[in-house]
Amino acid sequence: MDTLQGRVWKYGANINTDVIIPGRYCHITEPTELAKYCMADLDSTFVEKISRGDIIVAGGNFGCGSSREVAPLSIKASGIGAVVAPSFARIFYRNSINIGFPIFESAPAFEEIDEGDEVEITPSTGIIKDLTKGTEYQAAAFPEFLQAIIARGGLRGYAEEVLARRKATAFTP
Amino acid sequence: MGMTISEKILAAHAGKERVEPGEIVMVDVDVNLANELSAALAIDEFLKIKGADRIVRPEQAIFVPDHFTPAKDISTAKLVQRVRQFALDQRARWFEVGRAGIEHCVLPQHGIVGPGQVIIGGDSHTTTYGALGAFSTGVGSTDVAVAWAIGQTWLRVPPTVKVTYHGTLRPWVKGKDLILYTIGQMTVDGATYMAMEFHGETLRELPMAGRFTMANMSIEAGAKNGIFHVDDVTREYLASVGHTAYTEYWSDPDAEYVAEVDIDAGAIEPQIALPSLPENSRPVSEVGDISIDQVVIGTCTNGWIEDMREAAQVLQGHRVSSHVRCIIVPGSQEVQREMVREGLMQIFMDAECIVSTSTCGPCIGGHMGVLGEHERCVSTTNRNFVGRMGARSAEIFLANPAVAAASAIAGHIAGPEEIVSRDLVPV
Numbered sequence: 001m002d003t004l005q006g007r008v009w010k011y012g013a014n015i016n017t018d019v020i021i022p023g024r025y026c027h028i029t030e031p032t033e034l035a036k037y038c039m040a041d042l043d044s045t046f047v048e049k050i051s052r053g054d055i056i057v058a059g060g061n062f063g064c065g066s067s068r069e070v071a072p073l074s075i076k077a078s079g080i081g082a083v084v085a086p087s088f089a090r091i092f093y094r095n096s097i098n099i100g101f102p103i104f105e106s107a108p109a110f111e112e113i114d115e116g117d118e119v120e121i122t123p124s125t126g127i128i129k130d131l132t133k134g135t136e137y138q139a140a141a142f143p144e145f146l147q148a149i150i151a152r153g154g155l156r157g158y159a160e161e162v163l164a165r166r167k168a169t170a171f172t173p
Numbered sequence: 174m175g176m177t178i179s180e181k182i183l184a185a186h187a188g189k190e191r192v193e194p195g196e197i198v199m200v201d202v203d204v205n206l207a208n209e210l211s212a213a214l215a216i217d218e219f220l221k222i223k224g225a226d227r228i229v230r231p232e233q234a235i236f237v238p239d240h241f242t243p244a245k246d247i248s249t250a251k252l253v254q255r256v257r258q259f260a261l262d263q264r265a266r267w268f269e270v271g272r273a274g275i276e277h278c279v280l281p282q283h284g285i286v287g288p289g290q291v292i293i294g295g296d297s298h299t300t301t302y303g304a305l306g307a308f309s310t311g312v313g314s315t316d317v318a319v320a321w322a323i324g325q326t327w328l329r330v331p332p333t334v335k336v337t338y339h340g341t342l343r344p345w346v347k348g349k350d351l352i353l354y355t356i357g358q359m360t361v362d363g364a365t366y367m368a369m370e371f372h373g374e375t376l377r378e379l380p381m382a383g384r385f386t387m388a389n390m391s392i393e394a395g396a397k398n399g400i401f402h403v404d405d406v407t408r409e410y411l412a413s414v415g416h417t418a419y420t421e422y423w424s425d426p427d428a429e430y431v432a433e434v435d436i437d438a439g440a441i442e443p444q445i446a447l448p449s450l451p452e453n454s455r456p457v458s459e460v461g462d463i464s465i466d467q468v469v470i471g472t473c474t475n476g477w478i479e480d481m482r483e484a485a486q487v488l489q490g491h492r493v494s495s496h497v498r499c500i501i502v503p504g505s506q507e508v509q510r511e512m513v514r515e516g517l518m519q520i521f522m523d524a525e526c527i528v529s530t531s532t533c534g535p536c537i538g539g540h541m542g543v544l545g546e547h548e549r550c551v552s553t554t555n556r557n558f559v560g561r562m563g564a565r566s567a568e569i570f571l572a573n574p575a576v577a578a579a580s581a582i583a584g585h586i587a588g589p590e591e592i593v594s595r596d597l598v599p600v
Binding site for chain 2: 014016019022024026027028029041060064065066067068070073087089090094098099146149154156160162164167
């Protein structure tokens with residue numbers, strides 16, 4: 001995955017999936033349509049002000065609440081390049097990995113990076129650089145299994161390999 | 174070192190002797206649930222998986238349309254049509270509205286879920302079935318799709334926090350109060366990535382309804398799953414729904430816990446969680462005079478027949494305040510049928526409540542009771558996030574069914590004792 005670079009938009013702790021994409025939009029499955037309502041109940045100016053590649057830096061327990069996969073989908077479709085937070089709610093965490101959306105865990109990055117800073121992230125190493133301040137942070141490493149899913153661009157690639165393997169070893173008379 | 178019940182269930186489903194917290198395992202899935210929202214996205218994903226054309230174990234794939242059903246508009250109707258067609262084509266289990274209700278009440282009542290299973294569902298409150306001694310957790314749509322395709326899912330083995338309740342519950346204190354109090358103590362991310370394992374003599378007296386409520390809301394402390402051990406209450410319930418073949422797992426005495434929380438349950442009063450996080454819980458008696466516009470009693474968290482009886486006990490012989498909408502949402506058709514049988518329907522109608530069909534509608538601001546600007550609602554649902562039930566400026570207060578019923582009558586937040594003691598005052 002290439003280096004990510006963008007301007008930071010900063011939010012607090014416990015940003016839940018209801019404010020990321022409210023229930024009234026949860027029947028939408030088309031990413032470009034979902035992108036229009038991203039962060040609708042948190043920051044109504046979000047969609048207008050962000051540029052492609054921008055980065056969200058938020059407090060702990062990001063994405064808590066419902067299992068709706070449209071939450072990371074809408075953020076991804078809005079053009080946001082990555083989310084950095086001290087911790088992620090577990091379903092948001094797995095959904096992001098499963099759909100190939102980059103997330104990074106770092107508490108110091110949240111504490112020190114300010115809104116408007118220019119940040120560069122190297123996904124392969126988890127190094128987060130605040131280019132405005134000249135500081136650097138190391139995100140928590142992903143377990144090996146998840147690195148493999150991330151490298152395949154999401155869980156679908158993993159499933160396809162399992163199916164191919166099963167087909168190859170299936171008994172044929 | 175021994176293992177916890179969650180570790181044992183995961184090990185058994187991963188084909189391993191033992192598993193350790195933090196380890197990622199591929200486990201066989203016994204039940205794979207989706208509602209119309211999570212299913213729609215899952216179908217899109219499933220159709221993209223090369224080599225997957227059929228759900229590998231269609232009898233374990235459960236579809237319950239409940240979030241925006243009966244369809245609230247044309248776009249949700251189209252969504253449900255697409256999901257129904259897929260479920261029927263795949264010969265999976267489709268629960269049409271008249272035979273169903275809200276997924277988390279439907280699955281136990283149909284004997285689909287039980288002890289020792291690994292259950293995943295495209296809904297965060299899939300944690301509910303931990304009340305039956307299952308490892309049960311919410312996942313996203315891609316997870317659901319992949320489990321349809323390969324019959325397995327990946328799980329990081331959670332460390333377990335042991336929560337023990339001591340003492341005898343006061344009047345009107347139920348499972349909802351225990352879990353709201355617990356989330357208040359542990360905070361909304363206190364159990365993130367963890368299993369919450371519930372123990373203690375208090376819980377032996379707790380009916381299945383209260384246990385379902387607690388497991389349902391374990392996710393509100395961030396937990397991956399909430400789990401109870403099987404006892405006679407569980408076994409009796411399972412027998413009543415025809416779930417007879419199952420394995421009971423038990424945490425070893427020397428199992429390792431990442432934390433232990435002890436709660437003096439006898440000291441807990443009926444709770445209410447103030448806006449806008451479930452951790453803002455406190456005794457109802459301490460919140461003061463807060464007027465309200467709407468009350469919702471029911472849904473997946475408190476939509477069981479026991480919950481309906483508690484609400485009816487408070488509402489009987491009273492009328493809801495003239496400026497409050499009181500919406501009763503039974504958890505399932507089965508619960509609603511029982512309400513009719515027991516005469517609860519009459520009590521609710523006489524009290525001038527309205528009784529809705531079973532749906533997630535009001536809880537997610539979908540339909541059947543969406544809040545307007547600056548409205549306040551006392552709700553037995555599970556989340557009081559900003560905008561959850563409608564307008565961003567609306568405020569949600571979480572409580573048990575008796576507190577919600579008392580508040581509907583009073584027109585402001587009130588405990589059941591306020592209403593009951595009023596009954597004793599001669600008019």
